[in-house]
Amino acid sequence: MSTESFVFEGGPHRHELLTELIEDLGGWIIQKKILAQEITITFIVPEADIPLIREKALKLRGSLREQPLLGTEIAVIAPTIARHHLPHLLCDIAEYLRRLGAKTNMIGLARGVGQRIAQISTHEKNIIEEHDVAVFVFGNFEYCLKEHKWKLYKELAIPVVVTAGPDLTSIPYTDHYIGNIGRLPYRFRLLDEFDKLQQIGNAVSQCARKVRSLLERDSLFLSPFAVKEEIERQIPEIRKVFSPTPIVPQIRGLRIKLPFPEFREKIANVQIGDYFLNEIADIVKSNFRNYTLVKFLQRSQIRIKKEKI
């Protein structure tokens, strides 16, 4: 069942009609926020039922925006975190992806600069591979890009989007290339610059869609959002985590911001229907700090795991 995500913005009057409809259709409400006379509802519904939602939103006189990247975690990567690469471009791209619903992490490599000396460590590679899509932001020279920079992203197992200065259509080992954005010393404010950001958003959402469509053939047992709700209910300590998103949903997993050694058992024993979480997922230590990473298994993998036991 493929799903689409939206954000509804409108008045709170009779908004229960919409939330009830979403629940009836088998969707999930991710966030509901009422602020004075405004309401913002972020939700997911099955693709086939979009016309019903659309009709209801029109009746309630609110607006619907697509959130193509909801439920994804995206890495925006610069060669280093020096003033040469940050903050202008990287922040613009990360912020724009956030507006499309993604959770973005900005990553600066330790030694990504230069031509011959550019390199990426295994630890960095592992951190990047915990995300769903990686966006690399490079510099202005075609020679550097074609001859040297590929070694930073060639061996990554996740889809890669590269943005840089030269106006090319594609470069090797990447899923998408967006040109005319290089090392620039200003923030993006003009409309054609926003079009560039939109192009990056399109490329990233295409990558996310590709990953999701590959998963459809041998699907996950449960949606990450359903598991997220269950974890929030069964592990009350999650409310004491002060980071803005204590549980980050990804396409094929969850990042839980609880220390792995202490909560490993507790997370493994979360009960969902007839299953424990460790029967339908691998629970491992994240390369980020001390966090816990839940990697969901596909249906065939669950079957193999059962047979082994």
Added chain:
Amino acid sequence: MAENKVFVENLDQSDPFNFGIISYKVIADNVFADLAVSGSLRFVRILIDISKPFFYIWGEVSVMQTPILFGNVTSITSEDQGIHVVIEDETYAPDILRVLWTQFGRENLSQLDRWNIIIPSQFTTVEELKQVITVNPRERIVNKVLDAFNRIIPEGFRVRQSNFKNNIITIIASENPIEAGWLDQVEEALKKPPSRIPDEYSKKLKREPKKITKKIVPWKTHDFQESLE
């Protein structure tokens, strides 16, 4: 104004005005404007060969002021308690205090208020103190210009060699050991007059609001907003 002083040139003539060259002109203009050094620079040439790779920056600094002495900004008299220094021009107060503290030690000075300082008379004489340099604007400008150059040069080019002679600052940067042949190549290029980037290339990165033909959907509407594709 800085735009007419800065010239970015490609030493590889096969594709002289590629995106990198145009964008480094934009970066240099912005860096000089940010650090407010365009007034003290007369002329800058940036020579780039990206396949070797190296960056060479040649900058001519405009005529500099002479150093400011203690006698110019303070009045110094000898009294019973010691040498009495009165700060006359308060803009130099931090520099005056810094020099006094490093020379005589902070604990030896007694500062009565913002302007009056007394130095024990065994440390120095009035005539000697009048000749001490408070600030050297030349050093300050050179440091600022070198800082600007370091911000322009790509971060990976860590092997650097800078030189300052006759109001001319040069810096060459690469990620490999610098070869003598490169400097010969640079000198040859510097003999030619600087070439400006033609307008048809530089307009690629010109930031001008363009006329919009597409319909912009306001934030709040009960209709669907533009979908992604």
